[in-house]
Structures are given as structure tokens and as C-alpha cells.
Amino acid sequence: MARESKQPLLTVQDLRVEFRTRRGAAMVLNGVDFQLRGGETLCVVGESGCGKSMTALALLRLIPSPPGRIVGGRVDFQGEDLVRASEARMREVRGDRISMIFQEPMTSLNPVFTVGDQIGETLRLHAKLDARAARERSIEMLRSVGIPAPERRVDEYPHQLSGGMRQRVMIAMALACRPDVLIADEPTTALDVTVQAQIFDLLRALQAERGTAILLITHDMGAVAEMADRVMVMYAGRVIEQGSVEQVLRAPSHPYTQGLIECLPELGSSQIDEAAELAEISGVVPSLWELGQGCAFRERCPYAMPRCASEVPPMFDVGHGHGAACWLRVDTQVSAT
Amino acid sequence: MNTAVAKSSPSAPQAQGPWAEAARMFARNPSAIVGSVLLLIVILVSVVGPWVHPVDPFEIVAAPMTPPFTEAEVWLGTDYLGRDVLITMIYGGRATLLVGAVAALLSVTIGITLGATAGFYGGRIDNLLMRITEFFQVLPALLFAMVVVTLFGPTIVTVTLAIGVVSWTGTARLTRAEFMKVRGMEYVRAERAIGARNARLIWKVILPNALPPLIVSATLAVGAAILFEAGLSFLGLGDPNLMSWGLMIGSSRQYLLSSWWAVTFPGAAIFVTVLAVSLIGDGLNDALNPKLRER
Numbered sequence: 001m002a003r004e005s006k007q008p009l010l011t012v013q014d015l016r017v018e019f020r021t022r023r024g025a026a027m028v029l030n031g032v033d034f035q036l037r038g039g040e041t042l043c044v045v046g047e048s049g050c051g052k053s054m055t056a057l058a059l060l061r062l063i064p065s066p067p068g069r070i071v072g073g074r075v076d077f078q079g080e081d082l083v084r085a086s087e088a089r090m091r092e093v094r095g096d097r098i099s100m101i102f103q104e105p106m107t108s109l110n111p112v113f114t115v116g117d118q119i120g121e122t123l124r125l126h127a128k129l130d131a132r133a134a135r136e137r138s139i140e141m142l143r144s145v146g147i148p149a150p151e152r153r154v155d156e157y158p159h160q161l162s163g164g165m166r167q168r169v170m171i172a173m174a175l176a177c178r179p180d181v182l183i184a185d186e187p188t189t190a191l192d193v194t195v196q197a198q199i200f201d202l203l204r205a206l207q208a209e210r211g212t213a214i215l216l217i218t219h220d221m222g223a224v225a226e227m228a229d230r231v232m233v234m235y236a237g238r239v240i241e242q243g244s245v246e247q248v249l250r251a252p253s254h255p256y257t258q259g260l261i262e263c264l265p266e267l268g269s270s271q272i273d274e275a276a277e278l279a280e281i282s283g284v285v286p287s288l289w290e291l292g293q294g295c296a297f298r299e300r301c302p303y304a305m306p307r308c309a310s311e312v313p314p315m316f317d318v319g320h321g322h323g324a325a326c327w328l329r330v331d332t333q334v335s336a337t
Numbered sequence: 338m339n340t341a342v343a344k345s346s347p348s349a350p351q352a353q354g355p356w357a358e359a360a361r362m363f364a365r366n367p368s369a370i371v372g373s374v375l376l377l378i379v380i381l382v383s384v385v386g387p388w389v390h391p392v393d394p395f396e397i398v399a400a401p402m403t404p405p406f407t408e409a410e411v412w413l414g415t416d417y418l419g420r421d422v423l424i425t426m427i428y429g430g431r432a433t434l435l436v437g438a439v440a441a442l443l444s445v446t447i448g449i450t451l452g453a454t455a456g457f458y459g460g461r462i463d464n465l466l467m468r469i470t471e472f473f474q475v476l477p478a479l480l481f482a483m484v485v486v487t488l489f490g491p492t493i494v495t496v497t498l499a500i501g502v503v504s505w506t507g508t509a510r511l512t513r514a515e516f517m518k519v520r521g522m523e524y525v526r527a528e529r530a531i532g533a534r535n536a537r538l539i540w541k542v543i544l545p546n547a548l549p550p551l552i553v554s555a556t557l558a559v560g561a562a563i564l565f566e567a568g569l570s571f572l573g574l575g576d577p578n579l580m581s582w583g584l585m586i587g588s589s590r591q592y593l594l595s596s597w598w599a600v601t602f603p604g605a606a607i608f609v610t611v612l613a614v615s616l617i618g619d620g621l622n623d624a625l626n627p628k629l630r631e632r
Contacts, residue, residue, distance in 0.1 A: 062529055066460060095531030102530075107523040112355055112545045122531045157355065173531065 008035040009180060009213050010059070010098075015073035015083075017051075017058050017237075019288075020066065026288035028054045028068070030237035033315070036181065041207065041214040043224045043245070045260070046234035049285055052217045055234070056183045059215075060098060061090050078180075096126040099174035100183040104190050105166035109158035115142070115169045116154035122176045141172040146202060164195035168202065175206060182207075183215045188223070200227055221264050225249060233257045236285060236296035239315070243322030253324035255301045256281070295327070303328055359549075362624035369620020375613035379606070383430030394428035394580045395420065402596040416585070416599035417592045425580050426603055432581040433607070436497050437563035443501030444562070445555045448508025449544075455509070456516025457539050463513070470509050478503040479568065486574045493576045500565045508554050515547035522546070549625035556618035560611040567607050582607050 017029035029051050036042050044052045057063045059075055061082065075082040082093065094100075099122075102108045110118060119141055120134030129137060135154065142150035145168040158166055167187060174182055184203065188196035200223065207214055216227055224231055224245065232242040233254065241254040252258045259281040283300035295301070298308040307327050316329040363369050397419040398411060405414035405422070413422040455466040485499040519525065520543060528542050569575050570583025571590070582603040589599035 060530060062526065091532040091534055093532070094529070100527075100530040102523055102527055104523050108527045110524045110528065110542060110546070121533075125532055159355075170527070173527075 007038060009038045009077070010036040011074075011076040012036075012055075012059070013074045013076070015055070015058055015075065016071045017054055017063060017068060018071045019068050023289055028237055028288060029058060031073070032234075032237070032239055034232050034239055034242060036213050036215055038180070038213055039207070039211045040229040041216055041227050043228035043231045044215065044217045044234060045219060045221065045224055045231060047219060047285060049288075050234045051237040052219075052234055053185050054237075056100065056185050056215065056217055059181075059183065060094050060100060061085075061087075062094075062100075092126070095122050095174075095179070096177045097179050098181040098183065099177070099179045100185065101167070101170045101174045101187050103186040105163050105170055105187075106190065108170055109166055111158055114155050114157055115161070119154075119169065119173045119176055122173055126177045137176065138172075141176050142169070144206070145169070145172045145175075146198075147172075163191050164198065167191060167195075167199055171199075171202065171206070175210070175212065178210060179212060181213045181215065183217070185217045186219070187216075188220075189218075196223075203227070221249075221261065233260070237288065238296065238312075238325065240297070240326070241324045242315075243320075247320065247322040251322075253318045253322065253329055254297075254326045255303055255328070256297050257324075259300075295325075359621075359624040363620050366620040366623055368616045369624070372613045372616025372620060375609055376617060379430060379610050379613065380434065382427060383434055386427035387431060390424070390427070392424060394425045398424075402592070402599075404596075405598045405602075413602055414596070414598045416589050417596060422585075422599055422602055425585055426582065426606055429580045429582045429585055429603060430606060430610075432493065432576070432579045433563055433566060433583070433610070436493060436500070436566045436581070437559050437610075440497045440500035440504070440562040440566070441555065441558040443497065444505040444558055445508050445551075446505075447501065448505035449512050449551065451505070452509040452512025453516055453539055453544065456513035457520060457535070457543065459517070459520075466509075467513070470506050473503065474506045476503065478565075482565070482569060483572070483574055486569065491574050491576050493579055496566060496569060496575060500562050500569075504558065504561060504565065508551065508558065511550060511554055512547065515550060516543055519543045519546045549621075552625065553618050553622045556614060556621055560614040560618070563607065563611055563614070 012032055012034050015029050015032040016027065019026045019028050032051070032055055034042070044055065046052050054063065054068075058070055059082065061070070063070065070083055073083060077093070077098070080089075082090065085093070109115065116135055116138045119138040120129075120131070123129045123134045123137050124131070127137075139150045139154050142153055147153050147165060147168055153161070153165075158169075161169065170187075182203075187203075188199050191199065203214060203216075204227065206212065214227075216223070218224060228245040230243065231245050231248040232239050233248065233256065234240065235256050241248060241252065241257045248257060249261065252261055259279070262279040263281065281300055286296055286299060294309040294311060295304075295313055298304040301308065305327060311327075313325045313327045313330075315323040315325045317323050318329050398421045399408065399415045399419050401415060401417050401419040403411055403415040403419070405412065407414070411421045411423070413426070415421055416425070451466050451470065455463040455470075482499040482503050485502070486495055489495040516539075525538060525542055528538060533542065566575065566581065567583030567586065570581050571587035573587055575581055575584050575587070577584070585603040586600050586607075589596065593600050
């Protein structure tokens with residue numbers, strides 16, 4: 001990305017989120033650290049329940065509470081710690097500086113209002129536009145997300161649109177105020193493959209035009225290869241590997257990431273071996289109540305050693321900003337980050 | 338892209354909101370039309386009648402207990418004091434409808450406010466508000482209303498307040514349940530993510546989506562309030578200076594055998610009004626419930 005700047009836009013440090021349940025407190029996020037730079041696309045990958053969506057919700061302070069609670073850490077955004085910001089300040093940030101699109105376009109739009117009302121609402125809340133101006137801008141936004149006949153569509157209700165169109169409307173809503181950061185929580189999971197590609201193309205085009213940084217949450221490695229500038233891999237509420245998309249996909253340094261990539265079927269490869277079975281990572285994600293000390297992946301890790309059970313591995317730099325939190329990398333590290 | 342439009346609304350070429358759709362369904366429902374026409378007639382007669390024919394409904398105009406359809410001046414006969422049954426019914430309808438509508442409005446306002454607060458915030462607030470609701474639920478409604486009316490005097494205001502205060506619990510529970518359901522919808526989270534405040538989420542986002550069953554319950558509340566007022570008046574706890582259908586039945590009940598008309602006609606009026614309101618409620622239920630729409 002040409003517009004990508006080296007300056008971090010959003011710096012997350014040691015973010016911890018706890019869910020209080022009848023079984024006790026579950027650490028859903030267990031010290032998440034990462035940076036998002038202006039104009040880049042950072043992909044967050046990991047299996048269900050690893051904390052991807054929670055990280056996104058925590059940035060906007062939208063964690064369902066009770067039972068969830070941010071118990072520690074910082075989210076520095078434009079010189080301000082969002083974890084400690086007032087609720088009123090957060091309402092100003094949401095939708096204006098940082099906005100979010102959700103997984104289910106079918107249920108993310110309010111069924112009783114027209115799409116124009118809903119896009120216009122963001123503008124009226126933040127840009128303080130009047131009804132007319134908001135409508136004009138809504139039509140403009142619908143056009144920019146590639147919806148044909150926006151003058152007509154603006155007065156339609158969500159049930160009159162297809163899934164792909166609804167996701168475009170969600171994107172229009174999210175980008176209406178030209179936010180600095182767009183969080184996309186599995187925006188294409190509920191869509192057809194062809195529509196998925198269209199949505200990704202759209203996101204890329206809008207990013208190139210507006211310089212919005214995108215935090216893309218996905219479990220689809222294909223989407224990562226296509227969209228990401230950088231990748232972070234999460235496991236059991238921690239970031240366990242991060243680096244550029246080439247570094248992480250070509251030379252995964254954490255056994256979990258290696259496993260994830262081995263799990264992918266190779267569609268393009270010429271020698272499709274009928275007998276070859278798809279690899280899998282044996283075992284399941286540990287319950288968040290039973291994490292205890294040590295590396296959360298050790299039960300499933302083929303290289304587990306005694307040290308893994310007693311100490312949580314810190315993030316080791318394995319070269320050029322590529323980091324992996326695994327004791328295997330303690331020797332190869334360049335310098336601890 | 339055009340196929341999506343064609344599929345969702347085959348008969349309507351232009352954009353149609355869920356409310357317009359419901360209005361169309363309502364207008365097609367025979368029982369809803371009958372109910373609306375009946376209620377309209379009752380309202381028209383009660384509102385316009387006293388205007389066209391301004392007399393005192395308490396005035397004695399003919400011999401007591403004149404049977405109906407015998408004398409042209411007192412077409413529906415007279416009661417035990419010689420008061421015109423038709424005139425008293427027309428005037429009585431005003432009070433009955435007014436008390437019914439205002440009491441229902443009051444009960445729905447209390448019910449929605451409490452239910453929405455409880456359902457939206459949940460947790461401790463919900464717990465507290467639901468205990469209050471239960472307190473009002475276990476009170477015998479009629480007895481409580483009677484105590485209120487005897488304590489503060491039987492005026493139209495106290496009667497209306499008493500009915501409103503004892504009848505909001507059902508609406509509150511219904512609103513709470515709807516809010517808890519809608520609160521978890523993705524679009525509520527999406528709305529929060531664009532920076533909406535709680536008041537906006539409650540009134541502008543969740544309430545419109547929770548409204549259909551509440552409208553039905555509000556309509557039925559009008560019928561219930563009318564019956565309640567009639568009951569209180571029958572027991573002699575209505576406003577004695579205000580003619581109402583319940584008061585007519587209550588005061589003429591001893592003469593039921595000798596002058597049946599003085600009780601039967603206002604009774605029929607109550608029956609027709611409550612029936613009309615219930616038919617409308619039923620029609621709204623059918624029109625607003627997407628699951629029933631397919632049939």
C-alpha cells in the first residue's frame with residue numbers, strides 16, 4: 001500500500017478482558033498487544049473463540065457488559081487512551097473515527113427503517129447534517145459502494161436487498177464519516193464466494209481512495225493472502241504470531257500458525273493427490289477457565305517441552321518485525337520486543 | 338438486483354415499508370373492518386350526539402319505566418326515574434370512552450416505560466422493576482381500585498387513575514420480553530457501533546421493532562379499561578355526577594325485571610364497544626404478525 005505510513009494509528013497494549021460467569025472468571029483476552037498503522041490492512045486470524053471478535057469489540061468498548069469487562073491494558077488512539085475515555089467520548093469515536101461492520105448483513109440492518117435513514121443517521125449523529133443533506137450524502141455513499149440506482153435504493157428497506165447489497169449498505173454506513181479505522185468482523189462469512197470477492201475488491205478500492213486502516217477479522221486464510229498487509233494470529237486470548245503477510249504465510253514461526261496453514265487445501269496445485277488427507281490440528285482449544293500458567297497451545301503442540309507448561313512465552317522477534325510467542329524461537333530471536 | 342425487488346414485493350412496484358404493508362393487511366381483514374366501523378359509529382354518536390342534542394341526561398322527561406318503542410319522544414324508553422335511556426346512553430358513551438381511552442393510555446405508558454427500562458438494562462434494574470410489577474400483579478385489581486376511589490373520592494380523574502394504575506403490569510411484562518429479544522439483535526449492536534446513545538437505542542431502535550405486539554395489547558387494554566370502569570360504576574364507585582354506561586346499569590339493576598331496557602341497552606353498548614375494540618386488536622395482530630401474514 002502506497003499510503004501506508006509507518007506511524008502507528010492505534011496501539012493496543014496488554015489488553016485484558018474478563019467474563020464473569022457462574023463458573024468463575026474467564027480471561028477472554030489475556031494481554032493482547034498490537035499496532036495498527038494508518039492505511040494498512042491488518043488481518044486477525046484464529047479459530048472460533050480465540051478472542052478475535054472480542055478484540056474488535058473491546059477497541060470500541062462494545063463488550064457486552066455484564067458479564068464482560070475490560071480489566072486492564074491500553075488502547076492508544078490519536079493520543080488518547082480509549083479504555084479510560086468517558087462513555088460520551090466513546091460515542092463520538094464510534095462511527096466517526098472508528099467504525100465497524102459485522103458478520104451478518106442480514107440482521108445488521110434495522111428492518112423498520114430505510115437504508116437511507118440508517119446511513120443518514122451516522123451523518124446526522126456525527127457530521128450534524130440536516131435531513132436533506134444527510135439524504136444527499138447517503139445517495140452518494142450508496143453510489144460509492146457500487147449500488148446501482150442509488151436514488152431509488154435509498155428509500156428501500158433492508159428486506160428488499162440481497163445479502164451482498166446489505167453488506168455494501170453496512171460498508172456505506174461505516175465509511176460515511178470517513179473514519180480512520182474500519183473494523184470488519186468477518187464481513188464476508190455469510191456471503192457467496194463470488195460476492196465475497198466483490199466485497200473485498202470494494203474494501204480495497206475504498207481503502208486506496210480514503211486511506212482508511214482496516215482491521216479485518218477472518219478465519220479464511222484465502223482472505224488473508226488476498227487482503228492483508230500484516231497478519232496477527234490469535235490463540236486463547238493472546239497474539240501468538242505477527243508479521244507481514246509474506247513472513248507469516250511463507251515462514252510461519254509458531255507451531256499453531258504452521259498447523260493452520262497446513263490445514264489449507266491447495267486448490268491451485270497441479271498434483272491433486274486423491275489419497276492425501278487434509279491436515280488438522282488435533283485437540284481442541286482449551287477452556288478459558290482452565291488456562292492456568294504456561295503456553296495455552298502446549299496440549300496440542302507437537303514440540304511441547306517442559307518449559308511450555310510453566311512459563312508463558314513472550315513475543316520473540318524472529319527478524320524484520322516478524323514475531324512469534326513460542327519457546328522454540330528463544331534461540332533464533334534477534335532481540336526481544 | 339432487480340430480482341431481489343421482484344421477489345420481496347411482487348404486487349407493489351415501489352418501495353413499501355413494513356408499516357404500509359401492515360396497513361394494507363389490516364384493510365383487507367374483514368373482522369378488522371367490522372370492528373373499525375362499529376367503533377367509529379360508537380365514537381361518532383357519543384361525540385356528535387350531545388352536540389346536536391344538548392340536554393341534561395339526568396333530566397326527567399317522561400313517565401318512569403316507559404317501555405321502548407312506544408313513544409316517539411323517548412324512543413328507547415325511560416328508566417325508573419323517567420330519564421330518557423337513549424339520551425343517557427349517548428352522554429354515557431362519552432364518559433365511558435374517555436375513561437377507557439385515557440386509562441388505557443396511562444396503563445400503556447407506565448407499562449412500556451417500565452418494561453423498556455427493565456428489558457433494556459437488565460440486571461439489577463430489571464430485578465427491582467419486575468418485583469414492583471409483581472407487587473401490582475398480586476394486588477386484587479378491583480379491590481385496590483375501589484380503595485383508591487373511596488380514599489380520593491369518586492371523580493372521573495381518580496377513577497381513570499385507579500384503572501390505569503392497576504392494569505399496566507401485563508404491558509410491562511410484554512414490553513420487557515420484547516426488549517430482551519430485540520436487544521440482542523445484531524442491528525442494535527451495529528447502532529451502538531455508530532455511536533448511538535441509550536435513549537436512542539431504546540426509543541428509536543428497539544421500540545419500533547418491539548411495537549407490533551404492544552399495539553395489539555394497547556388496543557385490548559382499551560376494552561379492558563371500559564369494562565373496568567363499567568364494573569366500578571356498577572358498584573356505585575364511578576363519578577355520580579357523570580353519566581356512564583356502567584352507572585346506568587348499576588342504578589337500574591334493581592328494576593331489571595320491571596324495566597329490562599334500562600339495563601340491557603347500556604349493556605349492549607358496552608358489549609358492542611368492547612367487541613369492536615377486540616376485533617380491531619385481532620385485526621392488528623394478524624396484520625402485524627408476519628407469521629400469520631402468509632395465510
